[in-house]
Amino acid sequence: MKQQILIIGAGFGGMWSALSATRLLDKQQRLDVAVTLLAPQAELRVRPRFYESDLATTVAPLGPLFEAVGVQFIQGSATRIDAAGKRVIYRNAAGAQAELHFDRLILASGSQVARPPLAGIDRFAFDVDSLESAQRLEAHLQSLSERPNSLARNTVVVVGGGFTGIETATEMPARLRAILGDKADIRVIVVDMGKRVGSAMGEQIANVIAEASDTLGVTWRLGSPVSMVDEHGVMLDDGERIEASTVVWTVGVKASPLTQQIDGERDAFGRLHVDRNLKVLGQEAIYATGDTAYAAVDDQGNHALMTCQHAIALGRSAGNNAAADLLGVEPTPYSQPKYVTCLDLGGWGAVFTEGWERKVVLTGQEGKALKTEINTKWIYPPEANRETALAAADPLIPVVA
Numbered sequence: 001m002k003q004q005i006l007i008i009g010a011g012f013g014g015m016w017s018a019l020s021a022t023r024l025l026d027k028q029q030r031l032d033v034a035v036t037l038l039a040p041q042a043e044l045r046v047r048p049r050f051y052e053s054d055l056a057t058t059v060a061p062l063g064p065l066f067e068a069v070g071v072q073f074i075q076g077s078a079t080r081i082d083a084a085g086k087r088v089i090y091r092n093a094a095g096a097q098a099e100l101h102f103d104r105l106i107l108a109s110g111s112q113v114a115r116p117p118l119a120g121i122d123r124f125a126f127d128v129d130s131l132e133s134a135q136r137l138e139a140h141l142q143s144l145s146e147r148p149n150s151l152a153r154n155t156v157v158v159v160g161g162g163f164t165g166i167e168t169a170t171e172m173p174a175r176l177r178a179i180l181g182d183k184a185d186i187r188v189i190v191v192d193m194g195k196r197v198g199s200a201m202g203e204q205i206a207n208v209i210a211e212a213s214d215t216l217g218v219t220w221r222l223g224s225p226v227s228m229v230d231e232h233g234v235m236l237d238d239g240e241r242i243e244a245s246t247v248v249w250t251v252g253v254k255a256s257p258l259t260q261q262i263d264g265e266r267d268a269f270g271r272l273h274v275d276r277n278l279k280v281l282g283q284e285a286i287y288a289t290g291d292t293a294y295a296a297v298d299d300q301g302n303h304a305l306m307t308c309q310h311a312i313a314l315g316r317s318a319g320n321n322a323a324a325d326l327l328g329v330e331p332t333p334y335s336q337p338k339y340v341t342c343l344d345l346g347g348w349g350a351v352f353t354e355g356w357e358r359k360v361v362l363t364g365q366e367g368k369a370l371k372t373e374i375n376t377k378w379i380y381p382p383e384a385n386r387e388t389a390l391a392a393a394d395p396l397i398p399v400v401a
């Protein structure tokens with residue numbers, strides 16, 4: 001029987017893990033090890049684009065790619081990880097329980113928005129975290145055109161002025177106008193606990209975010225958290241009420257709940273601490289990658305963020321190193337010292353920064369051209385061709401955006 005490298009998740013981390021593990025097995029000419037990937041769908045859902053209105057192009061099929069490189073895909077959802085017994089229990093496509101054995105496991109089940117227990121939030125707040133929730137938001141926005149003109153109908157409140165909140169809010173004026181018409185008196189309000197516009201993103205980039213917000217007519221309500229959401233708007237902690245038929249929640253994120261099933265230290269987001277080869281500390285056969293891994297990117301004390309920029313490189317390392325461990329060859333320690341940010345700012349353009357302090361390098365339409373390139377090409381899967389796909393999975397290829 002073949003030895004098994006099992007990967008849970010078909011996101012950036014999981015897809016690149018599968019390709020890089022296969023690449024190393026190919027290089028070592030080892031036909032006695034199989035790579036199997038378990039996920040609800042054989043598709044890469046491009047989460048960084050879920051704040052857009054056209055969601056059809058945010059899903060890339062992975063079936064032909066897996067077939068081309070020889071990765072076995074199993075449709076299902078993992079429910080239990082038995083580390084001692086080296087088994088993963090899962091619900092298959094027909095809803096029945098089944099199990100898979102592993103010699104090395106790579107956990108790549110990602111993350112999700114962490115909604116706090118606020119009154120009305122689950123019933124009335126939208127988000128852009130998953131394909132399904134982004135589709136719900138888009139359907140709701142489309143339905144606004146059937147409602148009579150009102151302040152609430154024309155208002156979108158975006159809760160949270162971090163990366164996702166800013167991208168969602170700055171795209172919203174164009175989305176609303178496309179639905180309600182150019183003459184509609186629209187309002188887009190970011191509710192954020194910070195003291196300055198964009199302060200969560202750092203000093204330099206904050207000025208650019210403020211300028212883009214002004215140009216687009218996106219306003220910020222600073223200094224108070226939301227205390228309640230209902231069908232007609234939000235209440236803030238300081239007593240203010242904002243009328244809005246659309247509330248989009250973007251605050252907080254947590255690692256996949258599967259991380260809780262593995263003994264090990266976790267960070268505040270629930271990510272598992274891993275060593276430089278991305279093996280979970282204290283585990284013999286389990287690796288974590290993408291948004292489930294708390295991984296050092298350099299020797300300066302910086303750690304990977306929950307971004308696809310990091311998940312791609314973490315995936316290429318985790319797959320390679322899980323395979324190397326099994327084969328008894330030298331691993332390639334994960335290292336990603338370069339950090340950049342490319343933040344979409346809707347009709348204003350985008351801002352590209354370099355470094356952990358986010359030094360502004362490109363703005364406006366120049367930034368937008370780069371953002372479009374990243375979001376429509378660079379982060380998509382390689383073509384379904386064995387040679388090029390495996391070459392693209394080399395863990396030493398730097399990820400620069």
Ligand SMILES: Cc1cc2nc3c(=O)[nH]c(=O)nc-3n(C[C@H](O)[C@H](O)[C@H](O)COP(=O)(O)OP(=O)(O)OC[C@H]3O[C@@H](n4cnc5c(N)ncnc54)[C@H](O)[C@@H]3O)c2cc1C
Pocket residue numbers: 008009010011012013014038039040041045046047048049050051076077078079108109110111128129130164256258289290291292305306307308309310311342401
């Ligand atoms: C609106 C938005 C904008 C963003 N913008 C950016 C950006 O501009 N730049 C950037 O770098 N990052 C951005 N991100 C973050 C980025 O999308 C994530 O960091 C990235 O998707 C993480 O990749 P991953 O592979 O770890 O997890 P995911 O992409 O979340 O993939 C997880 C995979 O695991 C599967 N899975 C989950 N649970 C199970 C289970 N129980 N069993 C089997 N499979 C399971 C899922 O179906 C999926 O296939 C953005 C995210 C959002 C939501």
